[in-house]
Amino acid sequence: RKEVEQDPGPFNVPEGATVAFNCTYSNSASQSFFWYRQDCRKEPKLLMSVYSSGNEDGRFTAQLNRASQYISLLIRDSKLSDSATYLCVSFTGGGNKLTFGTGTQLKVEL
Amino acid sequence: DVKVTQSSRYLVKRTGEKVFLECVQDMDHENMFWYRQDPGLGLRLIYFSYDVKMKEKGDIPEGYSVSREKKERFSLILESASTNQTSMYLCASSLLMSSGNTIYFGEGSWLTVV
Numbered sequence: 001r002k003e004v005e006q007d008p009g010p011f012n013v014p015e016g017a018t019v020a021f022n023c024t025y026s027n028s029a030s031q032s033f034f035w036y037r038q039d040c041r042k043e044p045k046l047l048m049s050v051y052s053s054g055n056e057d058g059r060f061t062a063q064l065n066r067a068s069q070y071i072s073l074l075i076r077d078s079k080l081s082d083s084a085t086y087l088c089v090s091f092t093g094g095g096n097k098l099t100f101g102t103g104t105q106l107k108v109e110l
Numbered sequence: 111d112v113k114v115t116q117s118s119r120y121l122v123k124r125t126g127e128k129v130f131l132e133c134v135q136d137m138d139h140e141n142m143f144w145y146r147q148d149p150g151l152g153l154r155l156i157y158f159s160y161d162v163k164m165k166e167k168g169d170i171p172e173g174y175s176v177s178r179e180k181k182e183r184f185s186l187i188l189e190s191a192s193t194n195q196t197s198m199y200l201c202a203s204s205l206l207m208s209s210g211n212t213i214y215f216g217e218g219s220w221l222t223v224v
Contacts, residue, residue: 103152
């Protein structure tokens with residue numbers, strides 16, 4: 001089982017829709033989590049950090065459920081420019097280690 | 111803004127050649143990383159360094175070596191390139207990872223080994 005798992009998608013949604021991605025992690029020692037956005041053939045860029053129960057930034061909300069070991073990313077009022085791959089990342093302090101999921105692809109359509 | 115610069119963006123090399131990928135960061139970050147990214151496999155850590163002249167193996171170090179002679183520069187070396195090393199290589203840097211500080215990526219180096 002992969003340490004961080006994501007549904008690869010693609011998620012095809014109309015502009016204005018609300019879409020949610022889940023990410024599950026297997027290492028209960030993971031301390032914090034991140035969502036990165038990666039555009040096609042570009043480098044990943046930080047979207048949000050998730051240190052406790054959750055975080056909200058404009059149209060984006062990230063939630064952490066430690067009991068069930070998953071992190072979610074909710075995007076409201078989707079824009080065409082939100083089309084990208086979203087990477088879930090866990091940080092484990094003991095090993096000073098970042099583990100990346102393989103990403104979920106989002107396509108927002110007119 | 112943090113800047114992580116990978117000088118070679120697109121390279122085509124022959125099997126058996128020695129390949130150097132250079133990375134420079136301008137934010138005085140302690141940590142530097144080399145990842146490779148392949149479809150369906152995500153980002154995999156090759157090596158990382160938490161200080162000058164220090165290096166640690168990541169998940170897939172075989173066939174690679176690294177050098178960190180200066181804090182701002184972290185080089186990835188493929189001693190004898192093979193076709194299975196065709197990939198996108200991403201350099202990254204961050205402050206100390208005590209709480210999982212943000213990691214900043216360079217734009218990537220696309221390497222094709224023929």
